Amino acid sequence: MVKRLQAKDRSALAYLYDHYAGALYGVIFRILKKEAIAEEVLQDVFLKIWDRFDQYDPSKGKLFTWLLNIARNQAIDKTRSREISQERKTSDIENVVSRIENEDYIEQRIEGIGVKDILKDLPEEQRFVVEYLYLKGYTQSELAEEFNIPLGTVKTRLRLAMQQLRTTLNVT
Numbered sequence: 001m002v003k004r005l006q007a008k009d010r011s012a013l014a015y016l017y018d019h020y021a022g023a024l025y026g027v028i029f030r031i032l033k034k035e036a037i038a039e040e041v042l043q044d045v046f047l048k049i050w051d052r053f054d055q056y057d058p059s060k061g062k063l064f065t066w067l068l069n070i071a072r073n074q075a076i077d078k079t080r081s082r083e084i085s086q087e088r089k090t091s092d093i094e095n096v097v098s099r100i101e102n103e104d105y106i107e108q109r110i111e112g113i114g115v116k117d118i119l120k121d122l123p124e125e126q127r128f129v130v131e132y133l134y135l136k137g138y139t140q141s142e143l144a145e146e147f148n149i150p151l152g153t154v155k156t157r158l159r160l161a162m163q164q165l166r167t168t169l170n171v172t
Contacts, residue, residue: 002063005053013050020064021046024071031075041078045071121168126161129154 004012024045029038048070056066119127132138132147140158144151 002056002058005049005056008050008053013046016049016067017046020067023064024067027068027071028075031072032078037078038075041074042071045074048074118165118168122161122164126157126164129157130161130165133158 001012001015005016021042025038025042028041028045029035032038032041045067049067056063060066119130122130129143132143133140138146140151140154143149144154
């Protein structure tokens with residue numbers, strides 16, 4: 001297979017697509033979460049594989065691992081593109097009303113069980129992280145990216161906040 005791809009055998013590329021496109025699409029879709037964009041990136045991945053197959057070195061790893069890395073990198077590059085940035089801004093505007101209503105509902109539930117009182121004793125940066133991760137549904141990566149905070153800092157602030165909350169609530 002490798003020799004056929006190096007020789008630019010189109011039937012080898014077709015075989016590769018038939019047998020690996022599904023797995024690569026899964027990786028891409030998990031990163032992008034949009035079908036149309038994931039399909040577009042999958043096509044870009046196979047073009048890159050075809051154009052740069054001479055860069056594959058079997059001594060460095062398996063073919064499938066190389067393919068996965070290309071797919072993953074292409075998907076990550078796409079998330080950083082202008083197209084995706086613009087789409088996020090548009091999406092954010094469209095969802096403002098829904099978010100506000102949801103936040104009001106969450107605020108009512110949180111105040112009802114006294115969570116705000118417990119969180120007020122945390123330092124501001126720790127309270128911010130806890131609120132966004134646990135009350136607003138962000139992942140650590142999303143929080144880091146959205147607010148331009150290093151991922152390690154988000155994790156540290158969360159760990160410190162959890163330690164403080166355990167002490168405050170007398171939980172071991």
